[in-house]
Each structure stands twice: as C-alpha cells, then as structure tokens.
Amino acid sequence: MSHKLRIHSPAIHYFDMVRRCNSIREAARRLNVASSAVNRQILKLEDEIGAPLFDRLPGGLRLTPAGEILARHVTVVLQDIDRVRSELDAMQGLRTGHVEIATVEGVTADLLPCVLKGMRERYPQVTIGVTLLGSQAIPEAVLSGSADLGLAFALPRCAELQQLCVGHFRLGAIVAPGHPLASQHEVSFASCAEHGLILAKSELSIHHLLAPLRRRLRQSDRPSLESGSVELAHQLARRGIGVAFQTRIGIEADLANGELKHIPLSDNGGVFSDLGLYVRGGRYLPVAVDAFARQLGEEIRLRERQELESLGN
Incomplete structure (x- = not known):
C-alpha cells in the first residue's frame, strides 16, 4: 500500500x-x-x-x-x-515504510552508518530520514512527532519519553598520539586542564556531564575553547591544540588508525555517558520503526560489550 x-x-x-x-x-x-x-x-x-x-x-x-x-x-x-x-x-x-530519527552528531561517524547499511540490506524499500540535533533538542523532536525515534547521550528522565534501550559508555580525554597525556591509562580532569581544554557548548550533553568537574576546578591559566561541534573538537585535538572530551563512540576509525587516543577520566571513579534510544511514551511503533529501533538497540549493546572488553584488557 x-x-x-x-x-x-x-x-x-x-x-x-x-x-x-x-x-x-x-x-x-x-x-x-x-x-x-x-x-x-x-x-x-x-x-x-x-x-x-x-x-x-x-x-x-x-x-x-x-x-x-x-x-x-x-x-x-x-x-x-x-x-x-x-x-x-x-x-x-x-517491507515498506518510513522512519525519521533525530540524533546527535557523535553517532554519525560509525554507529549509525552501520545500522543504516543493515537496514538497507534487509529492508531496501524502507526510507529513512536523519536529522542532527543537540541532545537537549531531541526530546521535543520526538514529542512533537517530527521524529519517530531520538538517539542521544545523557538525556534527563522525562515521563513523556520511553527509553527503548541504553548503553553505558565511559567519557574520556581525546588527545593526539604525541600528546603528553597519551600514555596514561586514566587521567583526571584537573590534569587535562593543565594542557588546555576544548569544551562542549551547552547544547551538547558533554557540557552538562563535565559541569560538576568544572565547578570544582580552580581557574586555569590556559583559556578554554568551546565548540558546538564534536567533529571540530576532534580536529583541534588531533592538531594538539588542547584536550577534548567524549566517549569512544564517534572516533572509532581514529582510534583504530592510531590518530587519536581516548583516555578515560578517573574523576569519581569514572564519568559515564548513557547513549539512549527514545520514543514517545505509549506509542505503538509501526513495523519499519520497530525494525530500525531493534537494529539500533543491537548495535548499541554490541558497542557497549566491545568497550567493556577493551577496558578490561
């Protein structure tokens, strides 16, 4: 039909x-x-x-x-x-249908393309629309109906949103291989501040996750650089301009190629960012949306297992 x-x-x-x-x-x-x-x-x-x-x-x-x-x-x-x-x-x-997803930029480098490839192979007639938003804007996109699904890090609990799945990923410092911190297995936020910080703007979830650490930190001698783009933060860190922060999600290729290092933050026993998939509460999902949500959930759980294995080695 x-x-x-x-x-x-x-x-x-x-x-x-x-x-x-x-x-x-x-x-x-x-x-x-x-x-x-x-x-x-x-x-x-x-x-x-x-x-x-x-x-x-x-x-x-x-x-x-x-x-x-x-x-x-x-x-x-x-x-x-x-x-x-x-x-x-x-x-x-x-096997027809259409899916609209609102998502954060970080998952578009590797995780989401893998899922989209799988959807195309299994359901070639299903069409998909992707909108990039900051984490804070994603709940409204789902609740307003402009998106079927929302994929975001560290969303606060909302009674009107249903969480379909979640993966727990450790936040870490992102530096170039030759950076003085690159050989560390863990690092404190205060140690990162000594080398210049590349911080996220308020529309990104990382900003809010690091806010308690920033409040505890006394004024650094080095000025901070703020960006609303995780890709720009990667490029600045790659050039040795400072220390950026995020999970391993979104820099998979850079880590595999040795172009960036991810060093877990040690503060409070580790800082974690939850990647969740959300839908409007009480909504019965169409077949295509449900199939896409299931594949996304499987991929998120796979990435979570892979991170646990890498941290355990």
Missing part, C-alpha cells in the same frame, strides 16, 4: 502542516492545494473549538495554548495512521 491513508478529516492534515511550517502559504505549497483551502480548514477548526489556534504574527504563525493542546492530539492521531498503514502493509508481506 504505497498511497497515503486519509481516514481523518483533511483539516487534521492541514492543521499539522501549518503547525510544522508556521505558514499557511508554505503549508499549501507542500500539500499542493490552494492557500484559501488551507485557511478555510483552519477557520473551521477554530470555529468548532471556539478558540483561535494560531497567533498571526509578522514573522509567521505561532500556536496558541488551544493550538498546542490540539497539536498534541493531532500528533497521536497521525502517528496512529502510520501504524495502521504499516500493519496493513505487513499483512500483505511488504
């Missing part, structure tokens, strides 16, 4: 697209209908509800409190349509 199911009123679909685009004109363009048709459906919904759904602002439309309530309901309804379509496809022996 390749066509889209239209079980519910067009108003539901029109409202959702306007919510995503913050514009009636852009929503109409994406829906391939006239702007007047979209506007009529929005006005009809507002009349039935008895309250405006959008504030009309110079910069575009913004949901009102009533609109936010309706948006939560519409997200559930439309995701349920995806589930129904997926189940109908499964009954016919098909």
Whole structure:
C-alpha cells in the first residue's frame, strides 16, 4: 500500500502542516492545494473549538495554548495512521515504510552508518530520514512527532519519553598520539586542564556531564575553547591544540588508525555517558520503526560489550 491513508478529516492534515511550517502559504505549497483551502480548514477548526489556534504574527504563525493542546492530539492521531498503514502493509508481506530519527552528531561517524547499511540490506524499500540535533533538542523532536525515534547521550528522565534501550559508555580525554597525556591509562580532569581544554557548548550533553568537574576546578591559566561541534573538537585535538572530551563512540576509525587516543577520566571513579534510544511514551511503533529501533538497540549493546572488553584488557 504505497498511497497515503486519509481516514481523518483533511483539516487534521492541514492543521499539522501549518503547525510544522508556521505558514499557511508554505503549508499549501507542500500539500499542493490552494492557500484559501488551507485557511478555510483552519477557520473551521477554530470555529468548532471556539478558540483561535494560531497567533498571526509578522514573522509567521505561532500556536496558541488551544493550538498546542490540539497539536498534541493531532500528533497521536497521525502517528496512529502510520501504524495502521504499516500493519496493513505487513499483512500483505511488504517491507515498506518510513522512519525519521533525530540524533546527535557523535553517532554519525560509525554507529549509525552501520545500522543504516543493515537496514538497507534487509529492508531496501524502507526510507529513512536523519536529522542532527543537540541532545537537549531531541526530546521535543520526538514529542512533537517530527521524529519517530531520538538517539542521544545523557538525556534527563522525562515521563513523556520511553527509553527503548541504553548503553553505558565511559567519557574520556581525546588527545593526539604525541600528546603528553597519551600514555596514561586514566587521567583526571584537573590534569587535562593543565594542557588546555576544548569544551562542549551547552547544547551538547558533554557540557552538562563535565559541569560538576568544572565547578570544582580552580581557574586555569590556559583559556578554554568551546565548540558546538564534536567533529571540530576532534580536529583541534588531533592538531594538539588542547584536550577534548567524549566517549569512544564517534572516533572509532581514529582510534583504530592510531590518530587519536581516548583516555578515560578517573574523576569519581569514572564519568559515564548513557547513549539512549527514545520514543514517545505509549506509542505503538509501526513495523519499519520497530525494525530500525531493534537494529539500533543491537548495535548499541554490541558497542557497549566491545568497550567493556577493551577496558578490561
């Protein structure tokens, strides 16, 4: 079944697209209908509800409190349509479907490509969309329905999110092979500060994991460099500019090639970052989303076992 199911009123679909685009004109363009048709459906919904759904602002439309309530309901309804379509496809022996995942940058170097390759080989007709976000933005992407799955490090507990799987990975200092710290088996955050710090900005989970250590550390003589990109941090560490921090996830090739060293932090007996896979709580997963989630879970557990074995040697 390749066509889209239209079980519910067009108003539901029109409202959702306007919510995503913050514009009636852009929503109409994406829906391939006239702007007047979209506007009529929005006005009809507002009349039935008895309250405006959008504030009309110079910069575009913004949901009102009533609109936010309706948006939560519409997200559930439309995701349920995806589930129904997926189940109908499964009954016919098909392997079609679409998956949207919001993920942090660190997993895109090796872990996620491995899973995407496996999905392509097993389910070649399943399409997948990937959006890169900071950890702090991923819960909203999942809860709003713009992503089926969220993959992030060190997310705080949220009652509205369900954790499908989690792997525990040790945070460490990232340095070039010739760095003075490179021969260490463990290292303290204070020792790293003596060589210049490459720190993560607040949108990244590493920033929050290291915050307690930064508060305990007295002002360093060397200024810190902050980056919102883990890849930039790798490149700076590779050039010997300072000490960056992350788990082994994301630098697998650099470690194998000997271009970077990962030295576990010794503070508090070790600093750990949990890599979790999340879905909106209570959601019944379509077949394609469930298959992708299972493969991701298997890969995360595999990487966790490999790290434990490497640390044990």
